[in-house]
Amino acid sequence: MTLLSVDRLTVAFRRYSGLIDRVDIDCLADLTLDVARGEMVALFGASGAGKSLFAHAVLGLLPPNAVVNGSIRFEGERLDASRIAHLRGRRIALVPQSLSHLDPLATVGRQIGWAAKRVGRKGFTREDAVAALNRFGLDELFLESYPHTLSGGMARRVMLAIASVGDPDLVIADEPTNGLDPVNAEKVFGFLRGFADDGKGVVVISHDLAAAVASADRVAVLRDGALVATEQAATFMRNGGEGLTPYARALWRALPQHEFRA
Amino acid sequence: MLEARDISFRYGPRDPLVVQGFDLAIGPGEVVGLAGPSGRGKSTIGRLLARHLRPTAGAVTVNGAQPPARGFNPVQFLSQxxxxxxxxxWTVGRIVGEAWTPDADTVHGLGVRPAWFDRFPHELSGGELQRITILRALAPGLRYLIADEITSMLDPLAQAEIWKAxxxxxxxxxxxxxxxxxDAHLLGRVADRVVTV
Amino acid sequence: MTAVADDCCVTPAPRFGTRKAVLIVAALAAAGLAAVIVFALLSGDAGVVTNFRARLAAPSLFHPFGTDALGRDMLARTLKGLALSFRVGLFAATASTVIALVLALVAAGGPRWADAIVAYLVDMTMGLPHLVLLILISFAFGGGANAVIIAVALTHWPRLTRILRAEILQLRQAEYVTISRNFGKSPLHIARHHFAPHLIPQMLVGLVLMFPHAILHEAGLTFLGFGIEPTTPAIGVLLSESLRYLTAGKWWLGLFPGLALLIAVLAFDAIGNGLRTLTDPRGSQS
Known part of the structure; x- marks a missing residue:
């Protein structure tokens, strides 16, 4: 059954042009995308293509001057502001983009504890927190660490651990490998794949096409705020991308590990 | 020849060294790749070479001499x-004009459209603006260019186009x-040799 | 928060254009204040000439604000008082802004100890009760309009100093400033072309927002007798005089000058907020 169903989602921003005229600028237009349980969908696009807006719209985190049209359904139920607020962190979890989403003044252990409290997990023990860390290759010692002592890769794993505490059904990761070297990036994609293999839905927002193709089931390609293609990841790997839509194919062939040709 | 001899860097006297005893030499027309995991000071090395930061120890020289403190630095830095x-x-035209007035060939070669010159930076896409900062850096006095992850935020097509140009x-x-x-694949494509930190 | 909701066209209720409203109010305020100044310049002797046949007259068509104990027109005196207040406010706020700029430049651009000293001065001035400091300074300089200007100028700079210092520190760190330096641009070029266009709007807003404070404090000082000479038609003088006749039921002597002062202060505040809305890039949204 479809877990997340986004239908013709449009996000515009209301801005002033000149002194008093207001205009709505479309930043995401007519995006339609489904995510099933056990499926990992990558949302690919260059910076400014509108990828993060998608995550923020689903999680109800858009700024007040955003104008949203279209529908977002979770398990068939329409998401409105109050419904999102109820699901956020419990059944829908965000793995945020940067380290700054961690509280710099609290240890990792406490922040995992807070996450458990937020989702209403009763009897959450130290052992549970350790288990959450272990799952992402971090040991018990990290419970006492403060965020600034973590490297980018470790911080990402801590955020994955925090997101996993509520045992969400849908995980949305916003650029989870930004600033990570390939070894760490691959691990993070591996952990996200693990969520999908456990039967959760995963949306990973990324501008790393090669990594997205390697671990996701499907790749949705965004260009200037519009979805231009939704491809099976396997199609990329067959015969240099034969059968892909022309734009997806051009992107794939432009990668330095392929033809590096524009 | 752009040379870094035994350069080290720390932000404050009590901070740890971010760069420790690093050596590098780049010849004219040579493309050198700098690779390595994050957190090893790659960007800091780039900024030290382009004098955005001053080394705590060691020296950066161009043709054996330190570049003059005033005037156009022959080493320029491009960021992610x-x-x-x-x-x-500022308008894009004024931004480029701060360094030089580019000739039509260079503008065209980088795929920059003259219409962009009247716009403001936030009115261009990341790829378009990156072309603008490259164009600006290519002033006549430029001898060495430090390109720090300049295409890592761009899509593969824009990346390939920019690097080709x-x-x-x-x-x-x-x-x-x-x-x-x-991105080892990228460095494999563009660099004559790769140095790893 | 915008609701992410139904299938078709859920646009949030069109909000009243806050920005438009702010701009209209600011423009009206500016026009009103300009009218006061024009009147004061053109009115000549009005409000100075005594007329003992019309002493303490209640408001009428001929004297909308009434007359005082010497038969002088209170409307003219109020407008002249306001114009004087503007003059004092202008000089004081400008001087205070210059002090703020100089201290901010020293703090952000100088050595670390200079920053510490400026921070100490800011904290000290903000920590002392405003009015006490004003009275002391005004008294030390012998009273009168000039002393009031000095007193207000010397007490109103700390907030703007803090703002400008933070702005300058941020600009110095800006990547495009480093790049400009690396292109061999002189400190003067960078100050003129990168710093000034960013700081001047901030300073203007700071200056206009300082105005209402300056005017209020001028009136306050004068009312308490530490400010402008009682022979000058200043708002503080008018209010102070009105006290004597209040018990006699001559309400118009205090009401109109007080109201005028209140409106003028609110008008300057509106202009300042309008300017801030215009210059703040974040204000460009909704």
């Missing part, structure tokens, strides 16, 4: 996020280029 490299209140221009003008990236 061009939006910070542009004054938000940039490599053509630096080879033609014998400009030395340091390409910093953690």
């Amino acid at each position: 996020t061009p939006i910070f490299a542009a004054n938000p209140r 940039l490599l053509g221009l630096v080879k033609q003008r014998a400009i030395g280029l340091l390409a910093i990236s953690h």
Whole structure:
């Protein structure tokens, strides 16, 4: 059954042009995308293509001057502001983009504890927190660490651990490998794949096409705020991308590990 | 020849060394890749070479001498996020004009459209703005260019286009280029040799 | 928060254009204040000439604000008082802004100890009760309009100093400034072309927002007798005089000057907020 169903989602921003005229600028237009349980969908696009807006719209985190049209359904139920607020962190979890989403003044252990409290997990023990860390290759010692002592890769794993505490059904990761070297990036994609293999839905927002193709089931390609293609990841790997839509194919062939040709 | 001899860097006297005893030499027209995992000071090395930062120890020289403290630095730096490299209140034309008045060939070669010159930085896409900062850096006095992850935020098509144009221009003008990236495939494509930290 | 909701066209209720409203109010305020100044310049002797046949007259068509104990027109005196207040406010706020700029430049651009000293001065001035400091300074300089200007100028700079210092520190760190330096641009070029266009709007807003404070404090000082000479038609003088006749039921002597002062202060505040809305890039949204 479809877990997340986004239908013709449009996000515009209301801005002033000149002194008093207001205009709505479309930043995401007519995006339609489904995510099933056990499926990992990558949302690919260059910076400014509108990828993060998608995550923020689903999680109800858009700024007040955003104008949203279209529908977002979770398990068939329409998401409105109050419904999102109820699901956020419990059944829908965000793995945020940067380290700054961690509280710099609290240890990792406490922040995992807070996450458990937020989702209403009763009897959450130290052992549970350790288990959450272990799952992402971090040991018990990290419970006492403060965020600034973590490297980018470790911080990402801590955020994955925090997101996993509520045992969400849908995980949305916003650029989870930004600033990570390939070894760490691959691990993070591996952990996200693990969520999908456990039967959760995963949306990973990324501008790393090669990594997205390697671990996701499907790749949705965004260009200037519009979805231009939704491809099976396997199609990329067959015969240099034969059968892909022309734009997806051009992107794939432009990668330095392929033809590096524009 | 752009040389870094035994350069080290720390932010404050009590902070740990971010760069420790690093040596590098880049010849005119040479493209050197700088690879390595994040957190090893690759960007800091780039900024030290381009004098955005001063080394705590060691020296950076161009043709054996330290570049003069005033005047156009023959070593320029390009970053991952061009939006910070542009004054938000200036038009793109004025931004480029701060360094030089580019000739039509260079403008065309980088795929820059003259219409962009009347716009403001936030009105261009990341890829378009990155072309603008490259164009600005290519002033006549430029001898060495430090390119720090300049295409890592861009899509593969824009990446391939920008590198093709940039490599053509630096080879033609014998400009030395340091390409910093953690994409080994990219460095394999663009660099004559790769140094790993 | 915008609701992410139904299938078709859920646009949030069109909000009243806050920005438009702010701009209209600011423009009206500016026009009103300009009218006061024009009147004061053109009115000549009005409000100075005594007329003992019309002493303490209640408001009428001929004297909308009434007359005082010497038969002088209170409307003219109020407008002249306001114009004087503006003059004092202008000089004081400008001087205070210059002090703020100089201290901010020293703090952000100088050595670390200079920053510490400026921070100490800011904290000290903000920590002392405003009015006490004003009275002391005004008294030390012998009273009168000039002393009031000095007193207000010397007490109103700390907030703007803090703002400008933070702005300058941020600009110095800006990547495009480093790049400009690396292109061989002189400190003067950078100050003129990168710093000034960013700081001047901030300073203007700071200056206009300082105005209402300056005017209020001028009136306050004068009312308490530490400010402008009682022979000058200043708002503080008018209010102070009105006290004597209040018990006699001559309400118009205090009401109109007080109301005028209140409106003028609110008008300057509106202009300042309008300017801030215009210059703040974040204000460009909704």
